Amino acid sequence: MTQGDAPLKLAIIYYSSYGTNYQMALTAAEAARAEGAEVKVLRVRETAPPEAVQSQGPWAEHAELTKDVPMATLDDLEWADAYLFSTPTRYGGAASQMRSFFDTTGGLWAEGKLANKAASVMTSAQNPNGGQESTLLTVYSSLMHWGCVLVPPGYTDPAVFAAGGNPYGASVTANGQPIPEADHEAVRHQARRLVQFGRKIRG
Ligand SMILES: Cc1cc2nc3c(=O)[nH]c(=O)nc-3n(C[C@H](O)[C@H](O)[C@H](O)COP(=O)(O)O)c2cc1C
Numbered sequence: 001m002t003q004g005d006a007p008l009k010l011a012i013i014y015y016s017s018y019g020t021n022y023q024m025a026l027t028a029a030e031a032a033r034a035e036g037a038e039v040k041v042l043r044v045r046e047t048a049p050p051e052a053v054q055s056q057g058p059w060a061e062h063a064e065l066t067k068d069v070p071m072a073t074l075d076d077l078e079w080a081d082a083y084l085f086s087t088p089t090r091y092g093g094a095a096s097q098m099r100s101f102f103d104t105t106g107g108l109w110a111e112g113k114l115a116n117k118a119a120s121v122m123t124s125a126q127n128p129n130g131g132q133e134s135t136l137l138t139v140y141s142s143l144m145h146w147g148c149v150l151v152p153p154g155y156t157d158p159a160v161f162a163a164g165g166n167p168y169g170a171s172v173t174a175n176g177q178p179i180p181e182a183d184h185e186a187v188r189h190q191a192r193r194l195v196q197f198g199r200k201i202r203g
Helices: 020-034 050-054 057-065 074-079 096-102 106-110 132-146 181-202
Strands: 009-014 038-043 082-090 118-125 171-173
Touching: 009 020, 009 074, 009 181, 020 038, 020 082, 020 118, 020 181, 038 074, 050 057, 074 106, 082 096, 082 132, 082 181, 118 132, 118 181, 132 171, 171 181
Parallel strands: 009 038, 009 082, 082 118, 118 171
Antiparallel strands: none
């Protein structure tokens, strides 16, 4: 089997306090697997102090629910042909937990091992105009430093025109309600497109 025949290896790496980005990661994984990818869903390490997590019921419950989700490692970054990151918007940027993970990648970056991977980014925010795009852009900036080939959704599917659609990357409004089906569809489209272009980029 040549590399071109092998399934695309996709690492979906997320941070989530309350479950939104976790759900987005699961939806993306299902769509990417249906598109033929080999997928790992991985969470980044919680860096907030335990007392902060325990001080909020929903945060503590979600941490307990997902404690067995494997933690993203540098080996996973090396393993993957493509990356899909999902992070909450925090004051108009990525969650510091995600930034902390990025800050562990200098060694791989120096060896050129993060280059030439297809990559895309998703986010959620509480407000419909709460800084989603600045979050996505800051993560994409780091991915450019890595030498990734960016695969944003663009306006390439009707799903992008729905509320959670965004040409920069799926942007779910996290308002305590279940994620609407239209937003899941925007996530699915982004994941499928990443797999399709990831295969071309990997060759
Ligand atoms: C410290 C902090 C900062 C936040 N900043 C923003 C923000 O700038 N804009 C916004 O719309 N929501 C903001 N939020 C809400 C988060 O985006 C929301 O909790 C998140 O999208 C939920 O994702 P999760 O369920 O995966 O944790 C903030 C939340 C926290 C805790």
